[in-house]
Amino acid sequence: MKVVHYLNQFFGGVGGEEFADTPPNFLEGPVGPGKLLNQILPEGSQIVGTIVCGDNYAVENQQDIVSFVNAKVKEARADLFVAGPCFNAGRYGMSAGAVCEAVKSESDIPVVTAMSEENPGVDVYRGEVLIVDSGSSPANMRDVLVRIANLGAKLANDETVGPPSTEGYIPQGFLRTEFVEKTAAQRLAEMLMAKLKGESFEPEIPVTTFEPIPVPLMTTEIAKAKIALVTDGGLVPRSNPDNLPRAFSRVWGAYSIDERPKLLEEDFEVAHGGYDNAHVQQDPNRLVPVDVMREMERSGAIGSLHEEFLSTTGNSNPLENSRRIGREMAQRLKEAGVDAVILTST
Amino acid sequence: MTTEMEKAGIPVAQVTPMTLVAETVGSNRIIRGRSIVHPLGDVDLAPEEEHELRRMLVQRALDALASEDRTTA
Structure with a gap:
């Protein structure tokens, strides 16, 4: 399995915020966190190339970066495209989501990225792109890369991807039909018993919460x-x-x-x-x-x-x-x- | 819809018979409508009375808009 990886200028080793205007560059093989990901990927798989681009450049020139990434993915004949992990970095998350969505529709290969749930890229791209929940701390890098590798391999091999809670990605908002051993009545009774005993239980439908918002005031009479x-x-x-x-x-x-x-x-x-x-x-x-x-x-x-x-x-x-x-x-x-x-x- | 408009900075008064739903989803200014099938009307009233009811409900909505507090009226 050939993998192409996308990183921002920071994780790509170009530099910090002062290099955020760096245009995209294609490097052979793995770079930065890609080196660890390369070791974790299943045997026979490797990162054949890495695209590194500055966060500002990517956000301000989205058409450019999308074309660049699409071209490199095709040249490399990639089987899987990975972007990030982006953690809490907003511009990085937005760009990773955009290039993932573009590669998925242009090359029809699986794409995976990773962000924290608060990343604005999640709201925009979660439906189209599988986003591993990275949390906000890069200290979780290894664990996040393991989940990216697992999901990527499953997708590339056309294996069934499990639900978000077991695979560790951010829910995409889909309902999927699946076979279960117990009827709804049995599951309901078990949940009720657990509740009565004070034990923990998982609702099958996520409970929607509504954040109160401040009362906007009239600006005119x-x-x-x-x-x-x-x-x-x-x-x-x-x-x-x-x-x-x-x-x-x-x-x-x-x-x-x-x-x-x-x-x-x-x-x-x-x-x-x-x-x-x-x-x-x-x-x-x-x-x-x-x-x-x-x-x-x-x-x-x-x-x-x-x-x-x-x-x-x-x-x-x-x-x-x-x-x-x-x-x-x-x-x-x-x-x-x-x-x-x-x-x-x- | 109400909360998205209010997030955009537009004050909204929501007239609905289902005030509990409006409260749950976070509407800030809620006016109890007459019924599901005619929130701002009442077929059991004479036309003039019905019109007066509608005028009263709209006035409540305007009062709620002018208020700075969360209201259910």
């Missing part, structure tokens, strides 16, 4: 603010121009309400399979209160009503998807100079 209406109740113009589905929506829409004193039954419909739409269909203001907002606009209670409302279908939506939709909506609202939002949920 309500009487001067531009306020937008947003809904997850699936209200769309008749004929549903963006094809919002009735569940599992990955899309959202922005619809003009400019000069409308209220929303009329004949202009709108509801794309949402999670509640009885009849009452909202009959009077869409029951979901998106344009009528009342217009009155408040006229009376001066609010500055203005934003000229469009945003809508998606909040039905059986995975959390990550809803978050992405929220981020995309926020960007559009910010660009439009919206000061505050009233979000209506069914």
